[in-house]
Amino acid sequence: MSDLTLITGLPEVKSAVLGDLAGTFFDAVEEQDGEGVCAVMGFLASLVTQVGNELGLGALERVSLSGAAEAHAVLLRGSSVIAARVERPGALAAVEKAWDDALQGRR
């Protein structure tokens, strides 16, 4: 099962895109503007990676964005970036946990 299929299989996830740190678009599920989302999230992830390096925090694993109405989870695996749009901000933790569990299961 691919990472994108895995993440979009979660009921809380409305849409998701797969790209890389350079903002390159690879694939999308239920997202009409996959290229735009990949560009923004790739840029965001690369900037936060840069910040983490400078602050000595090690490799970036994920970024969670939360607002009043919706949330996003940006998940990194190597140079791949998955950005998932989550229906309710409260469901963000469940998505992150499912992602962590899935990764641990593969290790």
Add this chain to the structure above:
Amino acid sequence: MDTILQSLLDLPGVNATLVFDGDGQLLAHRGRAVYDRDLCQQVSGWLAKAVDAVQLQQGDWESMTAQFADGKLLLRSLGLSRDGKSHVLALVADAALNPSFATVAIRVAMAKLKKALDGGGAASSQNLGAPPAPQPAASSSVPPSDSRPVLANSGLSWSKISSTGLSRIAVADPASAAFLSSCAKELARYVGPIAKVYVEESVRRVSPENPFALAASRALVEDLAGQIEDVEDRLKFRETLAAGDRLRFRTLEKP
């Protein structure tokens, strides 16, 4: 502001706290020796760019948490202060951070920081070495900011629009704000995240002097449609917004 940041730094696991504005200018910071002012200033610049990117995707963002192998970076939006500038609180933490304790402490600190920023009590980066000054706004009757954008020059303000990130334009009422949100979302289907910028520019064209009102909605839709290259897409965009327009007027006509 130093006192507030120091209270966060006292939390187990927190190694640095900083406040920066939308231009990436460091306003205040507290941290362990390694997190000096130069480093915090540099990081503020990068984080301000990251926040700009976040605004494109999620205009209503309130919090951002970056999980690293050896620690965490937490960002919290402090909204806009009276001078129209956005501000962000950032915390650099290691694995010893207790998220539950931190959440409460951060909320308290955010409320105090908003008061300080609104009341002009923000310490500049120049006086960080000075002893903590009293926070005039914290003890005054000025209410805390509710993150509602306020136009610095005209004094006009609007609500219900932060979700689109359209923070530099004025609207006449909440219905107009909601309409702009719909326009931005619909246009984004065809042009991507730049849609919000197009809506801002278009509002300035169709309503250059007055706050945007629904009376100018059709002119706005026509103007925005010009940004869509594909003829069929342009038609769909017009139809979708026209349908919303009819529904809105029917709702208004109901007794």
